[in-house]
Amino acid sequence: xxxxxxxxxPVTLSEEAFLTINCTYTATGYPSLFWxxxxxxxxxxxxxxxxxADDKGSNKGFEATYRKETTSFHLEKGSVQxxxxxxxxxxLSEGNQGGKLIFGQGTELSVKP
Amino acid sequence: xxxxxxxxxxxFRKEGQNVTLSCEQNLNHDAMYWYRQDPGQGLRLIYYxxxxxxxxxxxxxxxxxxxxxxxxxxxxxxTSAQKxxxxxxxxxxxxxxxxxxxFGNGTRLTVT
Numbered sequence: 739x740x741x742x743x744x745x746x747x748p749v750t751l752s753e754e755a756f757l758t759i760n761c762t763y764t765a766t767g768y769p770s771l772f773w774x775x776x777x778x779x780x781x782x783x784x785x786x787x788x789x790x791a792d793d794k795g796s797n798k799g800f801e802a803t804y805r806k807e808t809t810s811f812h813l814e815k816g817s818v819q820x821x822x823x824x825x826x827x828x829x830l831s832e833g834n835q836g837g838k839l840i841f842g843q844g845t846e847l848s849v850k851p
Numbered sequence: 852x853x854x855x856x857x858x859x860x861x862x863f864r865k866e867g868q869n870v871t872l873s874c875e876q877n878l879n880h881d882a883m884y885w886y887r888q889d890p891g892q893g894l895r896l897i898y899y900x901x902x903x904x905x906x907x908x909x910x911x912x913x914x915x916x917x918x919x920x921x922x923x924x925x926x927x928x929x930t931s932a933q934k935x936x937x938x939x940x941x942x943x944x945x946x947x948x949x950x951x952x953x954f955g956n957g958t959r960l961t962v963t
Contacts, residue, residue, distance in 0.1 A: 772951055781857075781941055781954035782894075827893065831948075838884070838909075839952055843893040 740765045744828050744842035751818055751849050759813040759845045761802075761828035769830040771795075771804055771811040772839065776825045785813075785826070818849045853878045857942050857955035864936075864962050872927045872958045874942035882945040883925035884952065887911060887938045894941065900925055929960065936962045 745760040763769065770789045774782040786795030791806035800815045811828060828842040855876045864870045876883065882901045886894040896909030900919040914933025919925055929936045939959050943952040 774954075779957075779959075781855075781956045782943075782952075783954070784951040787951055831950075838896065838899060841894045844891075 742842035747846035757815040855955035880944035
């Protein structure tokens with residue numbers, strides 16, 4: 739079946755460090771891919787998305803490129819801030835699954851000043 | 852502002868009682884979802900509905916029930932049959948296949 743695997747957390751970085759959170763997926767078709775962010779005590783917010791191979795999603799300095807050949811969608815940011823501390827979820831959606839999203843287990847990021 | 856409203860934010864119940872969590876959306880989305888989140892874990896799908904008056908079980912439906920009588924509303928009932936109901940519950944809606952989900956701010960249920 740379809741699945742999403744994220745790197746385990748927590749990830750602890752200093753402010754202005756480079757961030758990479760790995761995400762790989764297994765899917766039978768051509769999924770859309772998403773990154774969501776969850777701040778403490780809140781719901782999830784869409785961070786960025788990509789709908790086909792080689793698409794790059796970007797938002798608020800975060801980027802992720804849909805790599806079909808490596809079935810990956812790694813999240814990157816060049817310079818993290820304390821306010822980026824949150825849990826990040828990678829997810830995929832396939833049309834033949836009725837549009838349901840499958841989520842990875844989440845990666846907690848903590849940025850220290 | 853369009854969005855999803857979950858209420859209440861915190862809910863406390865005694866074991867053996869049924870409890871209903873509210874989820875309302877004004878985004879005119881057809882599809883709505885309920886997820887459960889436990890500490891340090893991802894989201895697990897409880898129930899989903901792609902159209903009014905129709906819904907399907909997700910991966911962990913046992914001990915839960917839903918209704919979808921109106922497009923805007925998708926309440927979740929946690930019944931006494933749910934063995935471990937204490938969790939953070941998230942409702943979401945979706946505007947179309949492969950579209951992103953829009954989430955509410957969640958309800959934290961504690962059963963003692």
